[in-house]
Amino acid sequence: xxxxxxxxxxxxxTYRGHHGDEVSAYLARPLGPxxxxxxxxxxxxxxxxxGTKEITRKLAHHCYVAICPNLHHRxxxxxxxxxxxxxxxxxxxxxxxxxxxxxxxASYLRSMPVASxxxxxxxxxxGGRQVVLAASRLTSLDAAVDCWGxxxxxxxxxxxxxxxxxxxxxxxxxxxxxxxxxxxxxxxxTPEQVAEHEEAxxxxxxxxxxxxxDGAGHxxxxxxxxxxRPVQATEAWGEVFKWYARYLSGEEVQ
Amino acid sequence: xxxxxxxxxxLSGSGxxxxxxxxxxxxxxxxxxxxxxxxxxxxxxxxxxxxxRVAQRVAVELTADSARRLVxxxxxxxxxxxxxxxx
Numbered sequence: 001x002x003x004x005x006x007x008x009x010x011x012x013x014t015y016r017g018h019h020g021d022e023v024s025a026y027l028a029r030p031l032g033p034x035x036x037x038x039x040x041x042x043x044x045x046x047x048x049x050x051g052t053k054e055i056t057r058k059l060a061h062h063c064y065v066a067i068c069p070n071l072h073h074r075x076x077x078x079x080x081x082x083x084x085x086x087x088x089x090x091x092x093x094x095x096x097x098x099x100x101x102x103x104x105x106a107s108y109l110r111s112m113p114v115a116s117x118x119x120x121x122x123x124x125x126x127g128g129r130q131v132v133l134a135a136s137r138l139t140s141l142d143a144a145v146d147c148w149g150x151x152x153x154x155x156x157x158x159x160x161x162x163x164x165x166x167x168x169x170x171x172x173x174x175x176x177x178x179x180x181x182x183x184x185x186x187x188x189x190t191p192e193q194v195a196e197h198e199e200a201x202x203x204x205x206x207x208x209x210x211x212x213x214d215g216a217g218h219x220x221x222x223x224x225x226x227x228x229r230p231v232q233a234t235e236a237w238g239e240v241f242k243w244y245a246r247y248l249s250g251e252e253v254q
Numbered sequence: 255x256x257x258x259x260x261x262x263x264x265l266s267g268s269g270x271x272x273x274x275x276x277x278x279x280x281x282x283x284x285x286x287x288x289x290x291x292x293x294x295x296x297x298x299x300x301x302x303x304x305x306x307r308v309a310q311r312v313a314v315e316l317t318a319d320s321a322r323r324l325v326x327x328x329x330x331x332x333x334x335x336x337x338x339x340x341x
Contacts, residue, residue: 045258046289081289085300086308089282092258125287126258163258219287219294227294 007031008060010053015108017069018100024070025105026053028060035116037248038109040102040141041068042123042130044219045092047084048072051222052124062241064120064248065112067105071098071127092126094162095133102134106141118142118248122240125150125219129167135178136170143247145179145240148218150188152197171200177207179243181236183216183229211239260284262305269301269312276310277303288315297321 010028017023026048030036039059043052048070059066070076071093072083087093106119120143123131128149135144151158154166178201182194189197194210201208213220213232220229221236245251261283269278278301288296296315302308316324 044287046287049289081313082308082311084289085282085311085313086306088258088260088284088286089262089300089302089305089308091260217294224292225294226292 005032006061008057010057010060015067015069015104017073017104018097021074023073023101023104024048024076026056026068026070027066028053028057029065029112029114030060030063032114034065034114036063036065036114037116037118037120037142037244038065038067038106038112039244039248040105040109040119040121041066042102042121042127043068043071044123044125044127045084045088047080047087049080051224055122055124055221059122062244064244065109065114067109069101069105071101071130091160091162093130095130095164098130099134099137102130103138103140106138116248120144120244120248123147123149124221128152132167132174132178133165133170135176136167136173139175141176143177143179143244145181145243147181147221147236148183148186148189150218152189153193168197168200171197171204171206174201174204174206177243177247178209179239180208180210181239182210182212183218183220183227183232184212184214185217188218209239209243211236259286265301269303271310271312273310278312279303280305282308285318291315291317293317 008030013027014022041056056066056068072087075083075086109119121131121141122145124147128146129151131144131146132152135141152167198210216229216232217227219227221233242253245253263281265278265281267278268275280302282300284298299314301312
């Protein structure tokens with residue numbers, strides 16, 4: 001059929017997260033019978049915002065069922081910027097809660113009639129760190145994408161009650177292939193920290209690919225910020241979809 | 255950066271938002287991604303009454319340079335105010 005049919009439904013919903021808590025989420029799914037792989041999308045520190053929901057729809061456009069949990073749900077209700085401010089003042093999202101919410105989201109995706117059974121994860125900024133954490137503490141994920149996650153490596157004084165580990169220390173437990181997308185001008189993580197993380201992945205024999213983009217800094221996918229780098233972002237999105245095609249759809253890709 | 259690093263300053267005074275005046279008891283200060291300002295990073299200050307209810311707040315997101323100018327202006331205003339009120 002030409003042109004191929006395209007359609008999707010995107011809407012807010014709830015699912016059961018950590019400890020069975022009800023968590024709000026934004027779900028985007030392609031129309032059609034599937035089967036479709038799923039992707040859990042982790043938003044950045046400013047919250048469950050329009051930009052992250054746009055990314056969730058982008059994944060559905062590429063035939064993934066994507067769910068973006070509101071990681072600040074317990075701090076709500078309120079506008080995303082308000083609950084993000086409260087979450088930040090309280091020390092951020094607790095790691096244990098995050099892992100439980102991701103596990104619940106992956107289970108929800110697998111329970112859908114259109115599910116293929118494969119579930120990936122992607123996260124941005126603080127969500128990138130959370131991707132590495134979740135992929136190391138859960139066995140329910142099949143492919144992970146860390147977009148410029150800061151504090152994967154953490155100094156002892158950066159470890160807190162809510163974030164009690166540096167995810168790099170869990171590298172031995174990383175349970176799925178990891179793609180990393182980074183900007184060479186970023187200061188969190190720095191290229192040196194990315195190299196250190198890569199060394200740990202090599203040392204533990206993990207499947208990974210890291211891509212470092214010159215002329216790009218932190219958050220260079222964000223189309224509404226000055227740091228947006230369209231050329232690098234387009235190339236990096238291509239790497240993301242190749243990664244998911246390989247590990248979620250089982251396609252041979254160059 | 256998305257660091258969740260916040261400097262907290264205990265304050266005593268009042269602030270005003272669209273709901274009217276409220277007591278300001280704390281400022282949460284961070285340098286991170288803003289929600290509204292068209293910047294990659296901003297100096298963010300939330301003036302709040304109840305640290306557990308930041309919906310009631312006055313928030314600013316400033317460039318680093320303008321935040322430094324604000325600090326200088328606050329110090330200058332305090333210094334001249336002290337002088338004027340001592341005189």
